[in-house]
Amino acid sequence: MRILVVEDDDRVARGLVTALRNASYDVSRVATAAAALDASPADLVLLDLGLPDGDGIDVLRKLRERRETAVIAVTARAEERERVRGLRTGADDYVVKPFGIAELLARIDAVLRRTRAARSAAGAEQPPMRVGELSIDVAARTAHLGSAELVLTRKEFDVLVLLATHAPAVVTREKILDQVWEASWESSSRTLDTHIAALRGKLGEGVRIGTVRGVGYQLLDQPA
Structure with missing residues (x-):
C-alpha cells in the first residue's frame, strides 16, 4: 500500500515517514499543496491542513475527486468546527496533533481495510x-x-x-x-x-x- 505524506514541517514529516516505512508501507512525502496534487496516485494521503501555499481543505476537496484515494487529515486544528469542516469535505478520518504513532497506524489500518472492502464490492x-x-x-x-x-x-x-x-x-x-x-x-x-x-x-x-x-x-x- 502506498501512502503520501503531505507535511511542511520537516521534523514531523521525518518522524511520520520513518514510522510508516517501519510498518512496511511504501511512503513518499511532499511539503506543499501544489506538490500534493501533482504527486503520483496513492492508496492513502496523510494531509496536513496547514500548508504554506494553500488551504489544505481545498487540497482535500480536489483529492476527493479521486474516488479510490483515501484521505486522513492530520492537523493542529482541534476545534469542533474544523473537524466538522474536514469530515464534510470528505476526509475519511481526522487526527489532531499531537498524536501517538500507534493510534495513527491503527487509524490508517482501519481506513485501508474499508477501502479494500469497497474495491472488492466494486468488482462484484x-x-x-x-x-x-x-x-x-x-x-x-x-x-x-x-x-x-x-x-x-x-x-x-x-x-x-x-x-x-x-x-x-x-x-x-x-x-x-x-x-x-x-x-x-x-x-x-x-x-x-x-x-x-x-x-x-x-x-x-x-x-x-x-x-x-x-x-x-x-x-x-x-x-x-
Missing part, C-alpha cells in the same frame, strides 16, 4: 439498490435521486448504502459506527450526527432519514 456485479426515488450503484459508488446524481463524500455514501440495505428497518447507531467507522468512541458518535445531517440536506424531499430516538436511523421512501 449487482443491480442498483432502490428506495423510492433513490437509486444507488454500489459498484460504481454513485447515487441518484431521480435523474440527479448526488455529490457524496466517501463516508456519506457508505452510511447511505448501509441504511438503504436495511430500509425501512432501523439501523442502530452502534451498527453504523461499527461498520462504517469501525469505532464506537464519543467523537465518532458526533461525526455520525454530522454525516446524517449532511445526507438529509443532500437528499432533500426525495427520501427521508428518520430518527428513532436513542436507537438509530432508518431510510424511508416518503417525506414526513
